Amino acid sequence: MSSNIEIKKKCKWCGQIFIARKTSTNYCSHKCNNAAYKERIRQERIAAYQKEFIVSTEEAPIEDKEFYTPPEAAKLLGISRASIYRYMADNIIKVVQFKGKTLIRRKDIELLFENAVEYKKRVPLEKAPITDFYTTAEVKEKFNVAESWVFAIAKKSNIPRTFNRGKTYWSKKHIDAYFAKKAPNPDITEWYSTQEIQEKFGMTLSAVYCFASKNAIPKKKEGIMVYYSKKHVDIAKGVAAPEEPKYYTVPEAMEKFNLTRDQLYHYAKYHNIPKVKKGKYTLISKVELDKLLAAPKIE
Structure with a gap:
């Protein structure tokens, strides 16, 4: 049953005068109603973001904290995350490792400067001259690669070279180091x-x-x-099962070797330790991780 009420109202979106059938009607058309709804949602999102931003800016600045995670300590000192983990590994800075979390005390950061040794000017090391070289033909024959590949990889890896009587000679030390790094694991036979x-x-x-x-x-x-x-x-x-023991889950490896998740993934990536995905879990080779991180046996 339609209403017989006719009320002149001004559309709150476009400003036009229209005849409304209800006192609660605020817009002259569905188009204006939809546009007003979208604008209201947009304004609510902006207000929520501004509220979140105000709360985050009111948090205590990093300089006022008593304990820091390694990334926070790196930010405080103005150094890279790799540097702070290197200082931790070398025991230059003291840390406490909890399960899944590592903390650094502000006092220990300040002690770095109180106990600092006298500054010594860094003298650049003199580079030893390169005296041993391969010809391009020798590289091709020894490592079974194409000539175009030799030039491409030498350019990519910045391998030193020299020229003599129209021939190119490659630094033997750098070529050997490159192929040694790329050499496959000798334990793999198939x-x-x-x-x-x-x-x-x-x-x-x-x-x-x-x-x-x-x-x-x-x-x-x-x-x-x-x-x-x-x-x-x-x-x-999944067509062949590895010999037992197989793999660590990430939490198992973190607990056994007292590592953070970032440190564990760094070791796995840097040392090319095999990983497999099983559902939502990542499994890391137990044999390879033990070989890398397990304490040596005392005989």
Whole structure:
């Protein structure tokens, strides 16, 4: 049953005069009503943000705190997070490690300056001259790589070179160091080629690369061919179980080795320790982590 009331009102959004059938009507059309609703929501969001900003700015400044996390201590000192973790590892700064959290006392930061040694001017080290070189042909033959690859990787890794009578010579020390770093784990004896992984698991080439990177699968390169550890691929694919003991969960590894989550992931990434995903959990190779972090046995 429609109302017989006719009231002249001014639209609160566009300002036009219209005939309303209810005293509670404030807008001349659905379009104006919708536009006003969106503006009201926008203003509420702005007000909520401003309230949150005021609360956050009223918190105690970092300089007034008594205890700091490593990132906060790094910010206070104006140094990088990597530097503060290095000072902690070298026992330059004292810390207390709780389960899942590390704290640094402000007093210990101040003691760094009270007990500081006399400043010594840093003298740049003289670089030893490079005397041993490979020719491009020697690099190709020894490491089984293409000539174009030698020039590309040397440019990318900034490997020193020199020229003599139209030939290019590469620093032997730097070339050896590069390939030593890229050398595969000698304990790995069985490998899949990229094509074998594609055929066995029905994967595209890009899927193989993504899978190997995500699961930190050890790999090696011979010429243009790339090979991946058979054992690690099978484990990550769930077609072969590793010998017991298998993996640590992240909390287990943190507790056993007294590490923060950031430190644990740093070690795993830097030392290429295999990881697998099982549901929502990340599992880290127990054998590799024990080999890296376990205390040596006293005989």
